[in-house]
Amino acid sequence: MNTFGRFFRVTTFGESHGPAIGAVVDGCPSGVPLSVADIQPLLDRRKPGGPLSSPRAEADEVEILSGVFEGLTTGTPIALLIRNRDVRSGDYDALRDIFRPGHADYSYLMKYGRRDHRGGGRSSGRETAARVAAGAVAMAVLGGAGISIAGSVREVHGVSDPERFEDEVRAAQARGDSVGGIAEVRAAGVPAGLGSPVFDKLDAAIAGAMMGIGAVKGVEIGEGFGAARLSGSENNDEMDAAGFLSNHAGGILGGISTGQEIVVRLAVKPTPSIALPQRTVDVRGEEREISIGGRHDPCIAFRLVPVAEAMLALVLVDALLEGRAYGRSVAGQMGR
Ligand SMILES: Cc1cc2nc3c(=O)[nH]c(=O)nc-3n(C[C@H](O)[C@H](O)[C@H](O)COP(=O)(O)O)c2cc1C
Numbered sequence: 001m002n003t004f005g006r007f008f009r010v011t012t013f014g015e016s017h018g019p020a021i022g023a024v025v026d027g028c029p030s031g032v033p034l035s036v037a038d039i040q041p042l043l044d045r046r047k048p049g050g051p052l053s054s055p056r057a058e059a060d061e062v063e064i065l066s067g068v069f070e071g072l073t074t075g076t077p078i079a080l081l082i083r084n085r086d087v088r089s090g091d092y093d094a095l096r097d098i099f100r101p102g103h104a105d106y107s108y109l110m111k112y113g114r115r116d117h118r119g120g121g122r123s124s125g126r127e128t129a130a131r132v133a134a135g136a137v138a139m140a141v142l143g144g145a146g147i148s149i150a151g152s153v154r155e156v157h158g159v160s161d162p163e164r165f166e167d168e169v170r171a172a173q174a175r176g177d178s179v180g181g182i183a184e185v186r187a188a189g190v191p192a193g194l195g196s197p198v199f200d201k202l203d204a205a206i207a208g209a210m211m212g213i214g215a216v217k218g219v220e221i222g223e224g225f226g227a228a229r230l231s232g233s234e235n236n237d238e239m240d241a242a243g244f245l246s247n248h249a250g251g252i253l254g255g256i257s258t259g260q261e262i263v264v265r266l267a268v269k270p271t272p273s274i275a276l277p278q279r280t281v282d283v284r285g286e287e288r289e290i291s292i293g294g295r296h297d298p299c300i301a302f303r304l305v306p307v308a309e310a311m312l313a314l315v316l317v318d319a320l321l322e323g324r325a326y327g328r329s330v331a332g333q334m335g336r
């Protein structure tokens with residue numbers, strides 16, 4: 001499916017080498033102040049062309065086609081458009097019939113029987129620009145509710161010292177290789193009481209949203225996999241009259257927000273398209289050797305941070321609107 005969310009619904013469209021990509025946001029409340037200036041800064045943080053990213057030159061300028069009048073949302077669908085400007089599709093001529101190891105070429109062909117091989121079509125990381133634009137609309141709603149979201153890269157290729165990140169990436173690039181990393185995203189100001197208790201737990205929704213980003217291979221909330229190595233006394237978040245004394249839970253208990261910071265970490269795989277020679281097959285099943293040129297991110301984790309921020313915003317705005325729709329208290333029972 002190409003649609004995300006239940007109350008604040010986002011459909012993205014477009015391919016990496018088509019004329020444009022974009023999103024339609026349906027369910028945004030009316031009266032939210034919104035302009036290009038609210039969306040563009042987040043897109044600028046995600047766009048390619050930076051020092052540790054693909055050199056593809058895309059300005060990723062967003063156009064708001066509908067749903068906003070005199071600077072305020074009208075409650076009708078908001079259509080957001082980003083034109084592709086620097087596609088250079090010739091880079092993919094030699095890859096029309098061959099499967100890149102680690103990319104979605106093989107599985108897309110198995111599902112659809114045909115595919116847009118240029119830049120991976122819709123499996124391209126480029127699709128995430130459309131989600132970031134939609135996420136910025138969600139952030140405009142969340143901002144009015146006092147919720148803010150921020151992310152960062154925590155690890156590159158197993159190294160956690162940020163001063164060494166660039167060297168790790170450059171060394172991999174020089175070898176014709178790529179590296180993975182860990183990104184983290186946090187939401188502050190989330191009221192206690194957001195989310196659902198069973199199948200649609202807030203942590204389940206967050207995990208689904210994050211795994212729906214290309215290249216994300218694992219999601220942790222709070223202590224995450226580390227919790228499996230702790231005792232109850234170490235992992236429990238004790239409380240006193242002022243509130244929680246720690247946040248191993250990452251801001252969610254029983255699928256419902258506690259009012260603490262929501263903390264999410266993502267394992268991001270190394271970029272699949274690499275220059276080093278690798279073994280693969282073509283569409284006829286013939287064995288081939290492949291060495292991929294073109295313009296690729298040497299480490300996706302950096303460009304993924306604003307995408308993860310956008311996806312967290314989309315989950316939280318959906319939960320906020322669900323809470324309003326069902327008239328649930330999001331103030332908590334203890335005056336917090
Ligand atoms: C922001 C972003 C940038 C990406 N850049 C590249 C890239 O330059 N080259 C590449 O081969 N894959 C890139 N990818 C990954 C692939 O496009 C694709 O999403 C991935 O291989 C599919 O992964 P999955 O199996 O986790 O869904 C990028 C992904 C994201 C989210």
Ligand SMILES: C=C(O[C@@H]1CC(C(=O)O)=C[C@@H](OP(=O)(O)O)[C@H]1O)C(=O)O
Nearest residue numbers: 016048054056119120124125126294295
């Ligand atoms: C263009 C973007 O990233 C692209 C993501 C991507 C991939 O395979 O995912 C491959 C490269 O694009 P192409 O080879 O098609 O020019 C990246 O530049 C973007 O994120 O805006």
